[in-house]
Amino acid sequence: MNGSGAAFVVSAALALHALTPCASVGAGETARQWEPVEWRYENPSWEGNPFDLIAKAAFRHTRDGDTIDTQLFHAGGAMWVLRFTGTKPGRWEFTTACGDSNLDGLKGEVTIEPNPGAAGFMTAFGSKWGRLGRDEAFVPQYVSYCSPADYHDKAGKIDADIETWFEEHGFNGFHTFVGMAWFDIGKGSGNYGDIPSGDPNPDPRTFEALELLIGKAHRAGGAVHIWAWGDEQRKMTPFRWGVNGRVDRRLQRYICARLGPLPAWSMGYGFDLQEWAGREHLRLWHEHMHANMGWFHFLGARAPDLEQIYDGLDYSSYQQHRPTYDTYVEAIERRHPGKPSFLEDRFRVRVNVYPEKDYTPDMTRRGLWDSTMAGGAGNIWAYLIDPPADGSSAVYPNKEQIRTYSRFWKNRFRKEMVRNNRRTDGVCLEVPGRFCVFYTQDAEELRMDLAGLQGSLRAVAVDARAEYREIPLSDLKAESGQVFKAPRRSDWAVAVGDPHVQGGR
Structure with missing residues (x-):
């Protein structure tokens, strides 16, 4: 507490995932990237509509200077909550500003630890939906x-x-x-x-x-x-x-x-x-x-x-x-x-x-x-x-x-993919020069032009109408005129090459 009339309440439990999506933190605490944390403040003196009290909080990354501006929210009774999710590792400090003195000028900090492999906020990769953290499209x-x-x-x-x-x-x-x-x-x-x-x-x-x-x-x-x-x-x-x-x-x-x-x-x-x-x-x-x-x-x-x-x-x-x-x-x-x-x-x-x-x-x-x-x-x-x-x-x-x-x-839809139906008599998504997915419906064969593909030509076919089973394909060449002959008429998907392009994760 910084001398204002608000009481800072720290939960004894730092992991409240069974009840809420957040962990409560106190001075010197740490949290993981992409995982929300919160601070709770009692403010019993406010007499107006608590949902109309605007209390702002400005977070600043102490090393890089990045800022995130948010607000506290009323959580019932005399309780207000400040919630935060760290978007990059390092120490974040905050200060509040509010017309009510009890919630004005509050200060705090949290150190965000790396959280490799965790999905962050949704984002856009051009026309594709994506996730930060994993740096992947979906x-x-x-x-x-x-x-x-x-x-x-x-x-x-x-x-x-x-x-x-x-x-x-x-x-x-x-x-x-x-x-x-x-x-x-x-x-x-x-x-x-x-x-x-x-x-x-x-x-x-x-x-x-x-x-x-x-x-x-x-x-x-x-x-x-x-x-x-x-x-x-x-x-x-x-x-x-x-x-x-x-x-x-x-x-x-x-x-x-x-x-x-x-x-x-x-x-x-x-x-x-x-x-x-x-x-x-x-x-x-x-x-x-x-x-x-x-x-x-x-x-x-x-x-x-x-x-x-x-x-x-x-x-x-x-x-x-x-x-x-x-x-x-x-x-x-x-x-x-x-x-x-x-x-x-x-x-x-x-x-x-x-x-x-x-x-x-x-x-x-x-x-x-x-x-x-x-x-x-x-x-x-x-x-x-x-x-x-x-x-x-x-x-x-x-x-x-x-x-x-x-x-x-899973792990095949890439943010670098573009449509290139010139490669097939079906439809095709391609990471240019590296990886292709071909798809056709109600067919017994699928024609593929693999010219220009570099690296591994490991390929599998999957029947989209059946339970998942990969059929390995061999003897494919990085040339036009390649044909997948299916064991039966169905809807088929064929993946050729390496989906993990350089720089992807």
Whole structure:
């Protein structure tokens, strides 16, 4: 404590992963890179709305001078919390600034230790999604998950669901909808008429649930994609209180302070946004969120067809029904190039709910491969035949095919990859001169031009319709006219060369 009226509270436990995503630290403590830590302060004298008290914290890396600006958040009662994640090793110092003297001028420090191999915050490698820390690209293939009320204070449920969806299926993230649960965790499926207050505060229980889900997904190597709002037809928007108005801005600041320091999440503004959200709404939301977050998180907004409501967001988001390989290519490179793309409809296996858009298990499998071979567009998936009562996805009957997709692409989807379909009668992604992935559907052979490939020509073929098994291919030459003759007609992927390009990790 530096002589102010705030009491600095240090938890006796430095690892609180079972309950929260953070560790509490005191003077002289250390933490690991990409893992959140926090300081807690008691401030019993504040008499106003605690969610309206703005207390800023400026972190500075003592060696390199890098800075991260964030805010404290109210955690109930007289408690305020400062949360931080170190983006580089070394000593970080902070000082707070606040109109309330009890939270003004607080100082502290933490030494961040290296954490090799850990995934950091999401980032962009051109049009590809990526992770800092591992310096790797990935394709968001997320499963539709339940609402915060269904996983609040349920660590065991989340652990079991990570086993089901990440390990047994091979998806790499959860998609969760919040809506009115921002203000009342029990109203996640409700509308703004279900919130009695004309000036509601954020519900800390919802944030406890999101923290738990994000933290566990991150430690399992995955991510969480949040839909903030829904459509105006069902009144699942902040429209009642004013878009970017007082209530909305208070919520945005709280999201930034409480969730901003946590790696591995992104946010879509909602669905059917053409009903209520215009260009200026999205511009102001995006600017305010990033002005209050000390760490980058992808913020986007789904638009109909292959257009954008506002081009200034962090990723391009589209509503498409049953996109093909060519649709994915157009979304990634021809419409709004240079930033990652998300086909942000939910691709759901259903029977005659919306016949023009419902999926089948086979369409799901091919969608995974098409979106990846096109260059890496994100998707949300769900199997909704006899689903759980909470609205999340049921287990896929072809989960071994989804797992085959995931196993094939582990350590093979590279940020350096480009499309080069001139090499094949199927489709091809290539790390130029080093590594190629070829893919074809419903075929018995695949023609490949391997001219110019350098180094190892180690090659394997995998049947995308079967459980994962690599078929070694020999006698391939770095020449045109190479042919893979499959043992049966199916969808086939062939990897040739070394995916670990110089400088990659």
